[in-house]
Amino acid sequence: RPAKKRFIDYPRFGKDGWRRWMPSWRQVTAVFIGFVGSIVGLIGIAYAMVGVPNVNLAAKAQNNVYLWSNGDQMIATGGEVNRQIIGIDDIPQAMQDAVISGENKTFETDRGVDPMGIARALFNMAKGGETQGGSTITQQYVKNTRLNQQQTFTRKFKELFISIKVGATMKKSEIMAGYLNTSYFGRGAYGIQAAARTYYGIDADKLNPSQCAFLAALLKGPTYYDPAGATNIDPNATAASNKVNSEIRWKAILDAEVTLKRLSPTDRAKYTKYPMPLPIKTNTQMAGQIGYMVTTVNHYLLNNKILTQTQLEQGGYSIKTTFQKPKVEALEAAVQKVQKANIKPGGTHKNDDGEDADKFVQFGGASLNPTDGAIEAIYGGADATKHFTNNADETGAQVGSTFKPFVLAAAMTHGARNPDDPPVQGDDERTPVSPDSWFSGKNNQLIKDYTGKPWIGYDKNNKPFQWRQPNDDGDNYPKVTLRTALDKSLNSPYVQLGQDVGTDLVSKAALAAGLVADSNNGLLDYKNSVTYSIGTSSPSAIRMADAYATFDNHGVQNEPYSVTSVLHEGDTFWKHHSTPKVAFSTEVSDTITGMLADVIKKGTGETAQLPGGRVAAGKTGTTDDNKSAWFDGYTPQLSTSIVMFRRDDATHTEKAGKAINNPFLSMYGTAGQQTIHGNSYPAQIWKDYMSAALDGAPKTPFQQPTGSVGKVIWGNVPSPTPTPTATTPTPSTTPPTTPPTTPPTTPPTTPPTSPTPSDTPTTPCFPWQNCNNPTTPPPSSTPTGTPTGSPTSGPPGRGPNKPGGGL
Structure with missing residues (x-):
């Protein structure tokens, strides 16, 4: 007798082989109906569970x-509930027309949702992008009422059900009023x-169509x-x-109203002038340094995608910063x-042109913890409510000789190139450079490429020229070690060293230390500037403090940060975690620290010596x-950068929506000084701040290098026979007491139009053999001229139009 069939006949009764496992059409249909029924049931439950938004409880400013x-409150921003709910009768029809024309042309006929817009948003979210765009006014209204702006699939689906219910149960006029009252x-x-x-x-009911179009444009994003x-x-x-953005969108909305027959061409012709709104009111809470710190924090949150612009504007976050009030x-x-x-602005100090040399003088500064990159103090300007550029985080001011440590780092890490090999060489083909290596420190030294031939550049008319590098104030040292050249801030040895190593690797070292390349700071301009190695780039004070902190931290770089944690409604929303990266070896970094310590002990940085014998x-x-x-420096506990410059804020603006990098103004005559150097007011500020900030902190010594770095080379001076080893004593840095036998050559103010003749060797020539230098210096480490000023005698003078990068 055959067995009785089961209620669920699977595997199928009476079938053999693969047919036993193949469901019947009846079974497939049953499963499909059951699945669809379950989905419909779940949708029905979800639809029943969601509620319609209450405009009175929505969009509270927090x-x-x-x-x-230390956890004390610095400032609370954005907490004013600047909102008054009004009825649809008090919202002008022109405002409603502008919003429909600009945001949702089918608002009056659609069902409240845009399936294609939702699909695009979900697709973008799956890729990690923004979910903005494509929403209807109904969906935007629902979104406005939901303070949790986390970009998740769950939130998107829940908003979809709420939007469907709002579209089905609320009148279009109610939705419009709700949207405009919560936006x-x-x-x-x-x-x-x-x-x-x-x-x-004015009140909303007094707005004209032009003003309505402007306000509708803001709904795209008031930040922009x-x-x-x-x-x-x-x-x-x-x-x-x-x-520019606003005016383009304002016009587009008015034109769209005409197209949709919501505004007549005659009325459109009345509104051709952009309705400029009232100026923004000054927030006195942001006065002093508070505004600069808030700006720094906001940039950090947005740039690192910790918060979105919408989240930041809606508020409700407790943001713990790294800033220490005493510092x-x-x-x-x-x-x-x-x-x-x-x-003393007002004409007390004038330059040679009779201009007020103290007008527009500005300072910027940043100080951070070298062990993890926490920004502990900044100086952004005199007052954030009056001077709107954050000088601590602004690029533009060239850094000069403070860039030289990155040249050293590249030279000691990678080495000088072999002149017989192609320009791109591996480290094993190079010669690691010791800080005791010898170079010419002559004023107006002819700069050569790594093969030993004169460096050739081309002017704006594509005419070739050679470059002779002057030193600040015309200092003249025929032969000098890199240590002494750093102490005295000589330019010619470091320009030549940059050519021998390759300015591409100098740029790489600067980036590894913590500087950031962008279109404004010139860090990627190493191919176009022979003087790149003496600081033609212009990072911010925050970035310079961080880059020097990498040397302080034995070669380990940490990204500078200004936020330690973010809480939302009492729960941890985000917490900072450092991600240290090794930029240089400990030996290289600690060697550079020792050299920079000598700069303060006996070089151009003597004016920055800290009291009580504290090392710096x-x-x-x-x-x-x-x-x-500039003055950039550090102790084991703190790295600080100070910059001083002149620039007129009134002209530091944009034209046609594009930034104008207007030129900085010369500081000749500022404060009654012939020239402002880094060892004057920037060093004084650095010293006074560091003394106060470190008061009571232990006087920790710097870590000494565990080994020697590189080999002694003779960069562009004759090598003695036999060649000395790395134990060759460093030449005396004491200036001579006898005057020079010949005056230094005056540096050219414009490049020559043709190359200077030189003899080309027929056999390979190492750069340190000095084969092609037209003027071979004598093998002596004694300078032929006395520097025009000593580090302790105040800011020494320098004439105008001389390439800098010195003190």
């Missing part, structure tokens, strides 16, 4: 609370009534469409670029002390035409 490193328009204004009062000083700018959130959101106050006090005593390492820097002066 504080972002910024905390000092964020920037400047702390939530809702159309607050926006009308903030931007035009408010003509006042929002550089505190994004440094690219400048006033000029935002105005911030000490840095500000050190700058103000120098300013008050020496900088640092370097001075001055640039072409005396347009900036």
Whole structure:
């Protein structure tokens, strides 16, 4: 007797082989109906469980609370509830038309959701991108009412169900009113009534169509469409670029209204002038250094994608920073002390052109912990409510000779190139360079390429020229070690060393130390500038402090950071974790630290010596035409960078939405000094700040190198016979007491139009054999001329238009 079939006949009864495991059409249909039914049931349950938004509870402006490193409150921002709910009858039809034309042309006929927009958002989110764009007004209204802006699939699906329910149960007029009452328009204004009062000083029902189009444009993102700018959130959101963005969108919305027959061509013709809103009100809470610190923190949160722009604007976060209040106050006090005593705008000090040389003088500074990169203090300018550029985080001022340690790092890590080999060489084909290597320190030294032939450049007319590198103040040392050249901040040895090593590797060393290459700071310009090695690039003070901290931290680099943790509604939202990277060997870094310590002990940095015998390492820097002066230095506990320059904020703007890097102004005559050097006011500020910041801290010595680095080479001076070893004593750095027998050559102010004749050898010539130098210096380490100023005699003089990079 055959067996009875089971209720669920699987595997199938009475079938053999593979047919036993193949479901029947009846079974497939049953499973499909069951699956669809389950999905429909789940959708129904989800639809029933979600509620319609309550506009009165939505879009509350919440504080972002910024905390000092010790947990004390620094400032609470964005907490004002600048919102007043108004009915649809008080919202002008022109505002509704502008929003529909700009945001959702099918608003009056759609069902509240845009399936294609949702699909695009989910696809972008799966790729790790933004989910913005493609939403209907209904979906945007729902999103406005949900404070949790985390980009997740769960949130997107829940918003979808809420949007469907809103579209099915609410009138279009209610949705429009809800959307305009909960939208964020920037400047702390939530809702159309607050926006009308903030931007035009009138109630919403008094807005004209042109003003409505402007406010509708802000819904795209006030950070980038408010003509006042929002550089505190994004440094690219400048006033000029935002105005261009805003005006383009304002016109597009008005034109779209005409196309959709919501505005007549006659009425459109009335509105041709851009409706510039009221200027933004100054937030006195941001005065002094507070605004600069908040800006630094916001940039860090956004650039590292810890928070989105929307999250930051909506608020509700407790942000613990790395800033230490006593150190911030000490840095500000050190700058103000120098300013008050020496900088006197108003005509007291004039330059040779009769201009006020103290006008537009600015300072910037940053100080961080070398062991992990925590930024403990910054000086961004005199007042964040009056001077809007954060000088601690701004690029533009060339760093001069403070860049030389990166040349040393590259030379000791990779070595000088073999002149017989191609330009690109591996480290095993090179000669590692010892700091006791010898180079010509002559003023106006002819610079050669790594093969020993004169370096050839081309001017703007494509005519070739050779380069003779001057030293600051015309210092003249026919033969000098790299140690002594760093002490005295001689330029010619380091320009030549950069050519021997390769400026590409110098750039690589600077980036490894912590500098960042972008379009503004010239760090990638190593191919085009023979003087690249003496600081033609222009990193920020924060980045210079971090790069020097890498030497301080024995070659281990940490990214500078300003936030330790972020909390949201009491829960940890994000926490900082350092990711240290090895940039240089311990031997290389500690050797450079010893050399920089000598700069402060007996070189151009003597004015920065700290009291009580506390060890310090640092370097001075001055640039072409005396347009900036730096002092960068560190102790085992703290790395600090100070910059001084002149620039008119009123002209440091943008044109047609593009940044203008207007030239820095010369500091000849500033503070009554002929020339401002890094060893003057920047070093004084550095010393005063570091003395206060480290008061009571242990006097920890620097770690000594565990071994020697590199070999002694004779860079572009004759090698004695036999060649000395690395134990050759360093020549005396004491200036001679006899005057030079011949005056130094005056450096050219413009490059020659043709190459200087030189003899070309018929056999390979190592650079240190000096085969092609037209003027072979005598084998003596004694300089032929006395420097025009000593490090302790105040800022020595220098004439205009001389290439810098010296003190």
